[in-house]
Amino acid sequence: MDPLDVKVAGLSCRQVLGHLGDFLDGDLPAETLAAVQQHLAGCQTCERFGGRVATVVAALRGGSGAGGDVPADAHTRLLAHLAANRP
Numbered sequence: 001m002d003p004l005d006v007k008v009a010g011l012s013c014r015q016v017l018g019h020l021g022d023f024l025d026g027d028l029p030a031e032t033l034a035a036v037q038q039h040l041a042g043c044q045t046c047e048r049f050g051g052r053v054a055t056v057v058a059a060l061r062g063g064s065g066a067g068g069d070v071p072a073d074a075h076t077r078l079l080a081h082l083a084a085n086r087p
């Protein structure tokens with residue numbers, strides 16, 4: 001069985017991934033949101049899957065966490081990176 005099809009808290013990882021976009025946009029209905037959060041809290045596959053998912057979730061839980069806070073020099077570094085890689 002595909003590990004992504006294992007159900008935790010009534011949702012499979014695949015379903016959770018499908019919801020992730022709406023989850024991040026805050027567009028999920030409350031009950032779906034709760035189910036996704038329960039899944040992420042209890043699912044080892046998603047836990048392993050990433051720090052990434054966990055980081056995003058932590059940022060969302062923390063409110064004004066990593067989500068809105070871009071390091072002050074990120075924009076400058078990005079521009080420098082783009083300039084350096086321009087054909």
Ligand SMILES: [Zn+2]
Nearest residue numbers: 013043045046
């Ligand atoms: Zn999962």
